[in-house]
Amino acid sequence: xxxxxxxxxxxxxxxxxxxxxxxxxxxxxxxxxxxxxxxxxxxxxxxxxxxxxxxxxxxxxxxxxxxxxxxxxxxxxxxxxxxxxxxxxxxxxxxxxxxxxxxxxxxxxxxxxxxxxxxxxxxxxxxxxxxxxxxxxxxxxxxx
Numbered sequence: 001x002x003x004x005x006x007x008x009x010x011x012x013x014x015x016x017x018x019x020x021x022x023x024x025x026x027x028x029x030x031x032x033x034x035x036x037x038x039x040x041x042x043x044x045x046x047x048x049x050x051x052x053x054x055x056x057x058x059x060x061x062x063x064x065x066x067x068x069x070x071x072x073x074x075x076x077x078x079x080x081x082x083x084x085x086x087x088x089x090x091x092x093x094x095x096x097x098x099x100x101x102x103x104x105x106x107x108x109x110x111x112x113x114x115x116x117x118x119x120x121x122x123x124x125x126x127x128x129x130x131x132x133x134x135x136x137x138x139x140x141x142x143x144x
Contacts, residue, residue: 004053005038015061037064062123063123
């Protein structure tokens with residue numbers, strides 16, 4: 001089934017509270033940032049996981065938001081940035097933060113990287129049920 005990709009306007013409508021849209025690259029999310037995220041989605045997206053246009057669009061937009069956030073984070077760190085792939089704890093003075101990711105997610109690097117943003121985790125939550133299947137055995141035999 002062929003689906004239509006969402007537009008930049010669709011992205012802004014879906015995430016109307018999430019990002020400061022504008023024209024100043026120092027303080028705003030530009031249309032170009034969204035378009036770049038769409039390019040990454042086009043490479044990494046399996047449309048066969050979705051049965052209708054609405055769920056396809058939701059998955060596409062969540063994954064685009066994930067890629068955009070990751071790109072904005074990387075660009076704000078510049079060349080001195082270091083990627084903390086699966087940091088499980090962080091301490092600053094007397095404040096500590098820790099979280100755990102389920103082992104089945106950790107065992108899959110493509111899934112694990114999605115847990116770096118809320119949008120990626122929501123995308124993963126959306127598609128994981130579609131990637132599990134049921135197997136049934138049926139008694140019987142074959143005849144030559």
